[in-house]
Amino acid sequence: MRGAETLSEAPSVRWSSRGGGQMRLMRGLATGLGGLLLILVALAVIGLGLRWLQVRFFYEPLGGERSEQKRAYLDSLAPVDPERAPNFVVVFFDDLGWGDLSSYGSQLIRTPRIDRAAAEGLRMTDFYSGSPVCTPSRAALLTGRYPVRSHTHNHVFFGESSPIATLRRIFGLGNELPRDEVLLPEVLGAAGYATGMIGKWHLGGIPGHLPNDFGFDSYYGVHTSNDMQPLHVYRNDGIELRDETPRINMGAFRDEDSDVEMKGVDQRTLTRRYTDEAIRFVEENRDRPFFLYFAHTFPHVPHFADPEHVGESPGGIYGDVVEDLDRSTGALLDAIERLGLAGDTLVLITSDNGADYNGSPGFLRGRKGKVLEGGQKVPMIAHWPGHVTPGRVSDAMAMNIDLFPTLLSLAGVPLPTDRVVDGRDLSRLLTAPGEEASPHELLFYFPVIGGSVPAAVRSARFKLLASTGDTGRDKASLTDVHRDQENHNLIRRFPEEGARLSEALAAFSAELVDNPRGWR
Structure with missing residues (x-):
């Protein structure tokens, strides 16, 4: 029996010995892989550190290879006839949804002045922003090109004090519009227009990439969204109102909160300040052709309504904010009419993307950030007495990339020929009552992240x-x-x-x- 027990135990002893060897081998492999992983992590950290130093002290913004061609094009432009060239005003809301205006179906928010502009002009029902988020949509409007062409297609730019701005540069995404992009104010300015911008820029915050660097004669506004701190208010290149509001989690700060004390910049008065500046620009340039880009901060979150009207809208604080924008638009239109410029001024009213927090996409699917209809289909109203037939509604497919070639066509200024302009001329669609066809056979939509190809x-x-x-x-x-x-x-x-x-x-x-x- 002892011999039998010994024989029966022998295989067990041999298996245990082999298992121990396997365990030692696995431990050795794990140790080796762990060491290799530590080396790779260390190399990655060193690489990121070196890249950070490069970005911090030797950063070269993306683009620039076509700067000479850009300058040659701008230098070639002849002055427009000041007696015939129309004025242009683009009123650009931030995150205003398809269903946020009463002329587009809102049952709670009252926008009588914008509705009146629609009744006196053209209301478009198939108009799209160039992106479902802020930065790329603004680049699309001002360049007439899909955002991928201007390196603005990956999400949004951040304020220069944000570490995300540095991370974007470290990973080669950039955080500013390339200098060799040709913008509307540069072209119109070279052709003799006075050019002004009021409001949110969001296309870069470093010298060489600010509004005055891209053709705006005058600028009053903020560099980023109002949920990015600090939110200084600039006049041209200098800070006029310094934001000293304590740092808070703005991502979670959705609506006006009385517990937050705003120091230096009171967002409740931004729309009123912007409107005063816009009217002043029109008054100062009444005797020459002008282009005004009025890019509102609201109704982007957080929402701040004018204290004189807060609580008046059936649509809550969001409705208060949108109704402030309606009053602003009405005041600007009144000023244009008072100065006798209504028949000489094309006013375009639209939004940078679809609805976000508290906003309404109407009956559309999706919201801001999505290439679904609710993310990019936006209101578009064209007001130009004597040129745009009152009461027209058009379902022609169009996008904000079309404003660049349209305004240049109306001004009699040629397009640049060294680059693709994706937009199409809408001038006949705007001014010819029988012209209802879209100039586009196809429109493309780009996702917020990884948008180098359309989705x-x-x-x-x-x-x-x-x-x-x-x-x-x-x-x-x-x-x-x-x-x-x-x-x-x-x-x-x-x-x-x-x-x-x-x-x-x-x-x-x-x-x-x-x-x-x-x-x-």
């Missing part, structure tokens, strides 16, 4: 969304935007249309990979 494409009737997470599905989704708000995937019912739009999306993506900035 969606739209034709006159259909919209194809790639698998971006915005659809809630793993596969591409085709919707009929005239009959459905992106709820039903029709790709099996209309396979040929799905294939056509898919090919267009792939072709444009390939073009952007080969030539992202659109140089010619």
Whole structure:
């Protein structure tokens, strides 16, 4: 029996010996891999540190390779005829949703002055922002180009005191508009226009990349969104009102809060201050063609209403803020009319993207940050007595990239030829009552993160969304935007249309990979 027990135990002894060797081998591998991981982490930290030093002391902003061509183009422009050139005013709201104006269906927010402008002019129902967030949409409007072409397609720029601004530069994303981009104020200024900007810039905060550096003769406003601190108010390159508000978690600060004491900059008075400056600009330049870019801070969060009217709107604090904007727009339109300039001034009223906190996308699906309709379809009103027929409503497909070529066409100024301008001229659509067709065959939509290639494409009737997470599905989704708000995937019912739009999306993506900035 003892021999049998010994034999039966022998295999167990041999297995245990082999298992111990395997354990030692695994421990050795784990130790080696752990050491390798520590080395890799250390190298990454050293690399980031070196990159930080490079960005901190030797930073070169993105772009600049077409600066000579830009200068040659601007120098070639002839002055416009001051007796015939129209004035331009772009009123640009921040995060105003499709359903936030009573002329676009709001039942709670009252906007009689903007509604009157719509009744006296053109109201567009298929107009889009160039992006579902702030920075890239502003770049799209001012350059006439999709945001990827100006390095503004990855989220938004941050204030210079934010570590995220440094991180963006470390990872090669940049935090300012390239100097070789050609902006509307530069072109119009070179052609003899007075150019002014009021409000939110959000296209860079370092010298060489501020409003006055991009063609604005005068500037009054803030460099970033009102949830980024400090929110200094600038007059041209200098701080006029220094924000000394204690640092708080602005990301969680959604609405006006009496516990927060604002020092130096009272956001409740921003809209009123902006409006006074806008009217002053118009008064000072009444005798020459002018371009005013009036980029409001609101209704971006946090929401601050004018103390004289807070609590008046049935739409709550958000409604108070939007109704402040309506009063501001009315005061500006009144000033233009009082000065006898209404028939000479095209006023365009729109928003940088769809609704955010407390705002309404109306019946649309999605909100700010999404390439769904609620993220990018925005109000657009054109007011120009004697030129835009009153009471018109247009469902022509258009985007804010179209304002660049449209205003230049109306001013009689040629487009630059060394780069792609993605926008199309809407001047006939605005001024010719029988002209209802969109100049676009297709429009492309870019996601907020990783937007180097488009995530969606739209034709006159259909919209194809790639698998971006915005659809809630793993596969591409085709919707009929005239009959459905992106709820039903029709790709099996209309396979040929799905294939056509898919090919267009792939072709444009390939073009952007080969030539992202659109140089010619």
